[in-house]
Amino acid sequence: MSEAKKKLFIMVTNGPENPELATIPFVMATSAQASDVEVVMGFQGNGSMLMIKGIAEHVAAKGFPTLVEMISLYADAGGKMYVCGPCVGARQVKEGELVDGAVIVGGATFVSECLDSTQSLIY
Incomplete structure (x- = not known):
């Protein structure tokens, strides 16, 4: 009998105001993907800002790949990106303003994941 595939859920609550803690979750996610682990990322609070088109281009943490590069690597490897509906709603952000692949969800989706x-x- 084969072992079930491992799955990692990463919740991101830090946004562009903290480049290091905005980038590290993507480093962990892509590292897990490279180890054949399924990864789902959630974005709440200021973390939801990272999923707005154009924001990641201005986030860079010293010693790490750029955030826009990390998001691309993660998404290209099939990573899922779920964004808190009330969080983006409070910031008046619509789904069409999010990066490709980001989906607005509610709390039940986060709990299920x-x-x-x-x-x-959690970062």
């Missing part, structure tokens, strides 16, 4: 995951990380 956490429960279905082998492990969860």
Whole structure:
């Protein structure tokens, strides 16, 4: 009997105001993907700002690849990006303003993803 594939859920609450903590979750996510782990990322609070088109281009943490590069690597490897509906609503952001692949969801989706995951990380 084969072992079930591992799944990692990463919740991102830091936004462009903290480049290092905005970038590290993507470093962890792409590292997990390279290890054949399924990864789902959630974005709440200021973290939701990272999913707005044009924002990542202005976020750079010293010693790390650019955030826009990390988002692209993650998405190209099939990573899912779920964005908190009330968070983007409070910021008057519509789904069409989000990066390709980002989907607006509610709390139930986040809870379901956490429960279905082998492990969860919060940044």
